[in-house]
Amino acid sequence: MSEATVNEVGPHEGVTGLVDDWGADKQAYHVPWGKAMMWIFLVSDTFIFSCFLVGYLNVRITTTQPWPPQSEIFALSFGGDPIPLILIAIMTFILITSSGTMALAVNMGYRKDKVKAFWLICATAAFGASFVGMQAFEWSKLILEEGVRPWGNPFGAPQFGSVFFMVTGFHGLHVSAGVIYLLWVAFRVKRGHYDKKGYEIIEIAGLYWHFVDLVWVFIFAFFYLL
Amino acid sequence: MASAEGQQHPLGIYYKIWILLFVLSGFSYAVDFFDVQGGMRWALVILFMFLKAGFIVAIFMHVVWERLALVLTILGPPTVLLLLIGFISIEGNYTQEARFAYMGHDRDAVALAPSDLHGEEGDHGGEEEH
Numbered sequence: 001m002s003e004a005t006v007n008e009v010g011p012h013e014g015v016t017g018l019v020d021d022w023g024a025d026k027q028a029y030h031v032p033w034g035k036a037m038m039w040i041f042l043v044s045d046t047f048i049f050s051c052f053l054v055g056y057l058n059v060r061i062t063t064t065q066p067w068p069p070q071s072e073i074f075a076l077s078f079g080g081d082p083i084p085l086i087l088i089a090i091m092t093f094i095l096i097t098s099s100g101t102m103a104l105a106v107n108m109g110y111r112k113d114k115v116k117a118f119w120l121i122c123a124t125a126a127f128g129a130s131f132v133g134m135q136a137f138e139w140s141k142l143i144l145e146e147g148v149r150p151w152g153n154p155f156g157a158p159q160f161g162s163v164f165f166m167v168t169g170f171h172g173l174h175v176s177a178g179v180i181y182l183l184w185v186a187f188r189v190k191r192g193h194y195d196k197k198g199y200e201i202i203e204i205a206g207l208y209w210h211f212v213d214l215v216w217v218f219i220f221a222f223f224y225l226l
Numbered sequence: 227m228a229s230a231e232g233q234q235h236p237l238g239i240y241y242k243i244w245i246l247l248f249v250l251s252g253f254s255y256a257v258d259f260f261d262v263q264g265g266m267r268w269a270l271v272i273l274f275m276f277l278k279a280g281f282i283v284a285i286f287m288h289v290v291w292e293r294l295a296l297v298l299t300i301l302g303p304p305t306v307l308l309l310l311i312g313f314i315s316i317e318g319n320y321t322q323e324a325r326f327a328y329m330g331h332d333r334d335a336v337a338l339a340p341s342d343l344h345g346e347e348g349d350h351g352g353e354e355e356h
Contacts, residue, residue: 014294021295029296039300050307054314061318064331071258072339089255096251100244103286110234146340156337203233203288210286214279220251221275225258226268 032200035207042211045174049215052167053222059159068155070224073146074138088224091134092216098127099213102182106206109199114189117202121186124209128179135172139165164223171219174212181205233288243285250278 011030012020021028029036060067075082105120142148142164150165152158185205188194194201254274257267284290289297325331 018294030293043300043303046304054310058314058318062321064322064325066335066337068337069339085258092251096247099286103240107237154343207287210282214282217275217278221271225254225271
């Protein structure tokens, strides 16, 4: 392959492309720098959450006291018998819905449909805010009614409270920060700030938001279901 | 090169994945709702969890359409975590076994549920001993 051919057809794909991208003393990632940086941040954030989850794994395995029954602790009753994990299920569906609206917002951004993108990002932020509201409700029920504390609880292993508040709290912080970030992006989109720059920013904000949803998938499984 | 001009894909794929995520979450919740227990519970919950995570990363985060250099940067480093999880599990079981064997902890302790406690007023007495 001569260089001329490469230039005509663009860079190689697959493993040849990997070697080219890393070995040719040039830009490695063919994406906007903001997107590459967001990915680097998300990979490092993955490690932070993984440290918490592995710490949880360790205390959960090593504790000799029985683990509290999450399904019953997180049950909620609407007048009748308590329904297990219902609030958590609603929170999960809300976060997935917000991920969907975010994916559509990214798409509308690339179609340069500013109005739709703006409203879809606002909807995503609203779902995120309602998620945080439900989490606040869940925490207050857990603390005030069930008497769960970071250092102990009436049901079983005291580590339950500490890892639960630590990990869901850190996730809730991510959601709250994401809501602010999304609103900031939304209003800049509306003002036409990205008309010349291009709309990659919505995809970058979207990556962060999908990551928050992704972390919840793991929290939902390990803290509530297992 | 798709990524230079941004990730533009037909809307249909997003709707399909969206619905799929709802269905998978519904399945996860059904595992708890129908009170599936034991190994089956672990297998199902972890299966649905990885499917959901995979679809979010692949489609919503567009990883499936990225170039291999970026894909490996994203997915490569976290794979070492599997090693950490494996080591912690082995070590954790050893620690727990040592606590049972040498520190006199009760192997048969049973957790309490809110329904056990709300009957007896004012007695939030901590771990029960059988």
